Amino acid sequence: MRYVSTRGQAPVLDFEGVTLTGLASDGGLYLPESWPQFSADEIRAMRGLSYPQLAARVMAPFVDGSLSPDDLLTLCEKAYGGFDHAATTPLVQLDGQHWLLELFHGPTLAFKDVALQLLGLLFERFLESAERPLTIIGATSGDTGSAAIHAVAGRDNAQIFMLHPEGRVSEIQRRQMTTISAANVHNIAIGGSFDDAQAMVKRMFADRALTDTLDIGAVNSINWARLMAQVVYYFAAALQLGAPDRKVAFSVPTGNFGDVFAGYVAAQMGLPVERLIVATNKNDILARAIRDGDYSVGESHATITPSMDIQVSSNFERLLFEANGRDAEALAAQMDGFGSSNSLALDAAQREGIAAMFSAYRATPEDTLAAMRWAHDKCGEVIDPHTAVGLHAACTATMADEIDASIPVVTLATAHPAKFPDAVKQAIGIEADLPARVGDLFALEERFETLPADYDTVRDYISAKATR
Numbered sequence: 001m002r003y004v005s006t007r008g009q010a011p012v013l014d015f016e017g018v019t020l021t022g023l024a025s026d027g028g029l030y031l032p033e034s035w036p037q038f039s040a041d042e043i044r045a046m047r048g049l050s051y052p053q054l055a056a057r058v059m060a061p062f063v064d065g066s067l068s069p070d071d072l073l074t075l076c077e078k079a080y081g082g083f084d085h086a087a088t089t090p091l092v093q094l095d096g097q098h099w100l101l102e103l104f105h106g107p108t109l110a111f112k113d114v115a116l117q118l119l120g121l122l123f124e125r126f127l128e129s130a131e132r133p134l135t136i137i138g139a140t141s142g143d144t145g146s147a148a149i150h151a152v153a154g155r156d157n158a159q160i161f162m163l164h165p166e167g168r169v170s171e172i173q174r175r176q177m178t179t180i181s182a183a184n185v186h187n188i189a190i191g192g193s194f195d196d197a198q199a200m201v202k203r204m205f206a207d208r209a210l211t212d213t214l215d216i217g218a219v220n221s222i223n224w225a226r227l228m229a230q231v232v233y234y235f236a237a238a239l240q241l242g243a244p245d246r247k248v249a250f251s252v253p254t255g256n257f258g259d260v261f262a263g264y265v266a267a268q269m270g271l272p273v274e275r276l277i278v279a280t281n282k283n284d285i286l287a288r289a290i291r292d293g294d295y296s297v298g299e300s301h302a303t304i305t306p307s308m309d310i311q312v313s314s315n316f317e318r319l320l321f322e323a324n325g326r327d328a329e330a331l332a333a334q335m336d337g338f339g340s341s342n343s344l345a346l347d348a349a350q351r352e353g354i355a356a357m358f359s360a361y362r363a364t365p366e367d368t369l370a371a372m373r374w375a376h377d378k379c380g381e382v383i384d385p386h387t388a389v390g391l392h393a394a395c396t397a398t399m400a401d402e403i404d405a406s407i408p409v410v411t412l413a414t415a416h417p418a419k420f421p422d423a424v425k426q427a428i429g430i431e432a433d434l435p436a437r438v439g440d441l442f443a444l445e446e447r448f449e450t451l452p453a454d455y456d457t458v459r460d461y462i463s464a465k466a467t468r
């Protein structure tokens, strides 16, 4: 498979290249040159496969030319062998129409593990004969950080620098990152928001002073391999609910738009997806963009769903590119305008294309807590607040008859409730216990550097610390 940049000026890459490159050199994001298609018969034939087998089947067209089908299957078996549920991403029924897709059975208790457990192995594989280490630079609002660190800690040929917004991730999330003592792991708390951290990371990919001396890689969802691995669980859920002979809708708690974009990819590949519901918290730039065509950056609000406290949503660029007929020149001009004004108006074609597949709803803190109470009191499920934002949106859509009652609606359960004990306590009065597999985070020493949200300071720190 060949990969092209949304802005059209970066080299075309193969799967190995795109995995190691992260952000395209023209500032764009890589996408497959075309969408692989599965027929209904091919999807039917996926029924009954184990999760690793399904993952290898769904991802095979994307890695073609860089990995053999057998190698891919071996990597998937290794990546998902450590999950604490035999189904890897089990489905749980809430009522007659609503389901939860539990994506938090990996080592760090969030959906990020599904992709990052595989990405860690892909890095190891592709870096076997590298002359210098890959320097991974990432930004996290809490979950990508720990999942990436867990996937990369102690590996030869890779080192990781992870930026998180100081005081704006949960204590469990912070400790999951900062108690890892491997020498190749560097945590940096930034005095700013996640958007500040993400903007700095993106700028580093275009900074010759850095890229001339370090091979920089990405673990955020700007890296295509992250999204590719997330496509699989849409297939897993829909197959269990009757696909390809029955349509399924998904509600996705959304921040950087990676998870829900993976659902869009699944639909392009032939999965019968009825609708993708984008669920946001008070940071509702995506809801405004999808409903009103107004993608303009607002103030970054701290909420009880910190991992979704995001304004500039990386992967929305991929959807804008798709929705303008893949016109890279027009998209580059649109993104340049956004870069200087922090605001972008979707054109008519983009609005229409996006509305055909996506709906968007925003949840207030009260909505979020109410959804947690409903899941607990009516369905016996303890859910995390991010999942609750998704469930609120799912229930709003079905109550508005936006989705036919015969179509199952799957809310992606993106994190384990124990990562957000304060919100769980506030909603349902329960102490959510951490699963034993995360260990005693409170007994371990934390290690991190605190830096201001100043680009030169952070760049110089990384440059000085990185092994060459």
Ligand SMILES: Cc1ncc(COP(=O)(O)O)c(C=O)c1O
Binding pocket: 110, 111, 142, 143, 144, 221, 253, 254, 255, 256, 257, 258, 259, 260, 307, 308, 386, 387, 414, 415
């Ligand atoms: C728990 C949780 N839910 C939802 C999201 C939003 O996912 P995305 O950024 O892929 O839209 C995140 C962060 O990415 C998260 O950590």
Ligand SMILES: N[C@@H](CCOP(=O)(O)O)C(=O)O
Binding pocket: 139, 140, 141, 142, 143, 144, 145, 219, 220, 221, 222, 255, 256, 258, 307, 308, 314
């Ligand atoms: N919510 C994320 C933010 C980064 O998103 P990513 O999917 O682009 O890595 C987090 O928890 O870090």
